[in-house]
Amino acid sequence: MARSAVIAIGASAGGVSALRSLAAALPETFAAPILVVLHVGAHRSELPELLSAVGPMPAKHAEDDEAFHPGNIYVAPPDRHMIVAEGRLRLLRTPKENWARPAIDPLFRSVAESYGPNAAGVILTGNLNDGTLGLLEIKRRGGITVVQNPRDAAHPEMPRSAAVHVSLDHCLPLVEIPELLVELTTNRKEADMPITSTQPGAVRHSAENNGWELERPVAVTCPDCGGALKRSVEGSIVKFGCHIGHSYTAEVMASAHFDELERVMRAAVRFLNERAEFCLQMAEHSQSTGFDDVADWHAASQQALDRAYKLRDLVEQDWITPETNGRLASASGGRDPAGLPR
Incomplete structure (x- = not known):
């Protein structure tokens, strides 16, 4: 052994x-x-x-x-x-x-x-x-x-x-x-002594992504209720529906998901800004009571603020939105994005 x-x-x-x-x-x-x-x-x-x-x-x-x-x-x-x-x-x-x-x-x-x-x-x-x-x-x-x-x-x-x-x-x-x-x-x-394995399926260690790589999600979820969505095709139209009954065409689904993405990211900006304020208040409290952790609270506040600005900049960047270019609509009966015949 x-x-x-x-x-x-x-x-x-x-x-x-x-x-x-x-x-x-x-x-x-x-x-x-x-x-x-x-x-x-x-x-x-x-x-x-x-x-x-x-x-x-x-x-x-x-x-x-x-x-x-x-x-x-x-x-x-x-x-x-x-x-x-x-x-x-x-x-x-x-x-x-x-x-x-x-x-x-x-x-x-x-x-x-x-x-x-x-x-x-x-x-x-x-x-x-x-x-x-x-x-x-x-x-x-x-x-x-x-x-x-x-x-x-x-x-x-x-x-x-x-x-x-x-x-x-x-x-x-x-x-x-x-x-x-x-x-x-x-x-x-x-x-x-230690061995090194490169077998597939092993834990992946990516320095660029801090050791973690995204897997494909098991399912796309409903923007309304969070339930798993099932994809179906009727003619040339792609549809998504959840077991609750919410349903979307591909274009609406893409827009709804993007709106939810933006909402979540802006909520994260708010939380980071609130953390910065909380840490600043704790720094002021520590300074007034003579505690020795003032610098740590100030550093935590500045870190949260820096990350809030970075995330806000990410939210406000231009995003690639193929759902708005009319390709899906064109494949669905020759109609323009407004649903009118060409």
């Missing part, structure tokens, strides 16, 4: 206590890096300090594009997915997965892609089922899959989901997991 070159651990509810117990039992000479995702959302996290305080391995919040080394614990920071790409850690503000950012699945998928049989994934206590699909990918690529015994977990749903859907290598009480991890990483050979 290949020795594990990296350990990826995911936890949610009850995870702070579980991770502290784990860190306290691991040796300073642990032969692999440990990558940790705890569901903290956008809230401030002191998990690295808590882990460093109880065990010999130093823990820190991961930084974007940093290398990672054995004997260290790297924790996903608030509001960022942490993944592995080309031997380095990447932090992404891509969409939430399973209602979470950071989420466990993105890390597990990337570790499976990069390390194959030399990866180990561990799921600890938590609600719902984040991590199950990622652990399944680790298993599919030959890695080691470990979960905390659900009967031993403060919140058993996450490990139970993994146990149901993944053919596990180990299902253990928390107290036995540190010894297993040491065993998995002991006497690791050079041949067990």
